[in-house]
Amino acid sequence: MGPPDLLSLALLSLCLLVLVVEPHRAYGSSRGSFGLNNGPATPAANGICATSVTIHGYKCKEYEVKTQDGYILNMQRIPEGRDDGSTSTGNKKQPILIQHGVLVDGMAWLLNSPEQNLPMILADKGFDVWIANTRGTRFCRKHVSLDPGQPEFWNWSWDELVSYDLPAAFDFVFSQTGKKIHYIGHSLGTLIGLASFSEGHQADTLKSAAFLSPIAYLSQMSTALGVVAAKAFVGEITTMFGVAEFNPKGQQASIFLKSLCNYPGVDCYDLLSVITGKNCCLNSSTVDLFIKNEPQSTATKNMVHLAQTVRDGVIAKYNYGRPDYNLMHYGEARPPIYNISNIPHDLPIFISYGGQDALSDVQDVQLLLDGLKFHDVDKLMIQYVKDYAHADFIMGINAKDIVYNKVIQFFKNQL
Numbered sequence: 001m002g003p004p005d006l007l008s009l010a011l012l013s014l015c016l017l018v019l020v021v022e023p024h025r026a027y028g029s030s031r032g033s034f035g036l037n038n039g040p041a042t043p044a045a046n047g048i049c050a051t052s053v054t055i056h057g058y059k060c061k062e063y064e065v066k067t068q069d070g071y072i073l074n075m076q077r078i079p080e081g082r083d084d085g086s087t088s089t090g091n092k093k094q095p096i097l098i099q100h101g102v103l104v105d106g107m108a109w110l111l112n113s114p115e116q117n118l119p120m121i122l123a124d125k126g127f128d129v130w131i132a133n134t135r136g137t138r139f140c141r142k143h144v145s146l147d148p149g150q151p152e153f154w155n156w157s158w159d160e161l162v163s164y165d166l167p168a169a170f171d172f173v174f175s176q177t178g179k180k181i182h183y184i185g186h187s188l189g190t191l192i193g194l195a196s197f198s199e200g201h202q203a204d205t206l207k208s209a210a211f212l213s214p215i216a217y218l219s220q221m222s223t224a225l226g227v228v229a230a231k232a233f234v235g236e237i238t239t240m241f242g243v244a245e246f247n248p249k250g251q252q253a254s255i256f257l258k259s260l261c262n263y264p265g266v267d268c269y270d271l272l273s274v275i276t277g278k279n280c281c282l283n284s285s286t287v288d289l290f291i292k293n294e295p296q297s298t299a300t301k302n303m304v305h306l307a308q309t310v311r312d313g314v315i316a317k318y319n320y321g322r323p324d325y326n327l328m329h330y331g332e333a334r335p336p337i338y339n340i341s342n343i344p345h346d347l348p349i350f351i352s353y354g355g356q357d358a359l360s361d362v363q364d365v366q367l368l369l370d371g372l373k374f375h376d377v378d379k380l381m382i383q384y385v386k387d388y389a390h391a392d393f394i395m396g397i398n399a400k401d402i403v404y405n406k407v408i409q410f411f412k413n414q415l
Contacts, residue, residue: 047139048076048131052110057082058123065172066144067135067164074139075169076106076131077176081124082114093128094207094411095173096182099166099189101215102158102306103295105138106131108394111289116397118184118404125408128177132169134161136245137296154244157305157318158188162196162338170202180207182411186394187359188306190214194368195315195338197347208348208414210407212393213357216315216340216371217364246300278356279389281396290395315340340371350381350410352403354388381410 049060053076063075080093098119100108109131114120119129133140135156136148146153173181183206185193190211196202197209305318312319315338320326323333330336343349349372353365372380385392385402393403 048074048105048107048110048133052107053078053120056114056120058114058120063172064142065168067168069160069164070144070146071135071140071164072142072144073135073165073168074106074133074137075172076133078119078123078129078131080128081126082120083124093126094182095128095130095177095179096122096184096411097130097132097169097173098122099132099169099183099185099193100134101187101189102302103298105133105140105296107293108290111286111293111395112283112397116400118394118399118407121400121404122408127182127411130169130173130181132165134165134298136298136302141297148245151244154299155301156299157302158192158195159305159317161188161192162199162201166192166196167201170205174205181205182207182414183209184212184407185209185214186212187215187390191216191309191315194340194343197344198338198340198342200342203344206347208350208411210350210352210410212352212403212407213360213388213390214351214353214365214368215360216368217309217313244300245297246303247297279391279396280356280387281392281398283395283397286395286397340368341374343372343375345375346379347375348379348381348410348414349375350383350407352383352385352393352406354390354392355384355386356389359390381406 047062049062053060058078059080061077061079063077065073065075067073098106098109100106109119110117114124119131123129136154141148143153148154170181181202183193183202185191190213193209193211194214194216197206301318308319309315317330317335317338319335320329326333326335351365351369353360353362355362369382383403383406388396388402393399396402
């Protein structure tokens with residue numbers, strides 16, 4: 001792979017870099033066009049349902065969900081399997097909420113065939129599947145009073161995903177189903193889940209959680225480019241970009257990414273492996289489809305926060321860089337820590353991680369497991385996949401046999 005592919009793979013690698021208070025009530029409605037409507041509406045022609053789900057013969061409905069801080073999030077629901085002959089709307093089925101990572105959206109789960117992608121496999125196994133999309137991604141660029149062209153729209157990090165986006169998604173799914181929810185997160189989706197559950201959010205609506213390629217601690221991240229990028233985001237990003245939106249397809253991002261490749265020891269001829277580890281089981285056509293559909297924008301502040309997680313080796317709230325600023329925001333000079341050991345010890349948890357993963361490094365996963373050392377033994381299931389790297393968990397052609405079937409059995413055991 002030569003230099004012409006540099007930007008595309010750099011974008012892909014960053015998508016997987018860490019591939020996203022009181023509980024708040026969510027407000028939702030069906031989504032037709034890009035407006036917030038009341039009642040049922042036909043999904044948008046270019047929406048995730050129309051482009052990636054219904055074309056395979058599955059029912060799919062799009063929703064818009066308003067967070068407490070005014071962002072309007074897009075969600076998809078696959079209420080039943082393709083061969084389900086009943087007229088069920090999913091209300092009698094167990095709901096599952098699936099959360100993607102940073103710089104991608106819910107489409108990332110749907111790039112393989114129906115027999116290989118997680119949402120459709122879950123639907124075919126009798127679950128009511130909900131796909132979350134975080135603020136800033138292509139179908140979540142709306143706010144009750146702000147516009148994406150305004151810097152204020154992008155004044156958030158993954159703290160807000162913990163405090164607002166995830167609670168909004170949980171509250172809406174619970175309001176629609178009346179059932180406690182199984183949660184699946186990949187990468188950043190694991191970080192915001194772990195942080196949120198440690199804060200006591202979703203305590204009344206969460207049934208169990210599965211974390212695939214978990215991101216919590218990042219101090220052992222074994223990728224030269226990732227470390228360089230993290231240092232750059234912490235030390236240089238404000239002056240380099242001067243913008244609130246981090247658009248991986250934009251000119252500033254292109255310049256930034258190419259500049260990283262000039263650092264000693266950074267090999268940009270095989271960026272995917274350099275960043276994620278050597279993925280064993282990706283179909284090249286799936287990777288091509290990924291690059292066509294992703295990446296998505298996020299807040300520059302969010303990327304800085306992720307870089308702080310790499311640098312500081314702790315799971316903490318956003319660091320404003322000065323004790324007086326932190327004091328103003330938090331009432332203390334340093335950002336508060338998310339204490340993973342506060343996750344309820346009887347919450348059923350499934351964790352699957354890979355031996356080749358350069359982001360969710362084995363040593364960092366062990367730190368996470370150490371934080372769960374007081375968890376009820378019969379409520380914690382750990383899977384180690386020796387040959388898997390970061391992207392295999394969402395795009396691996398054999399992920400169904402190796403990982404997804406075990407996730408499904410884990411959920412079915414929580415009756």
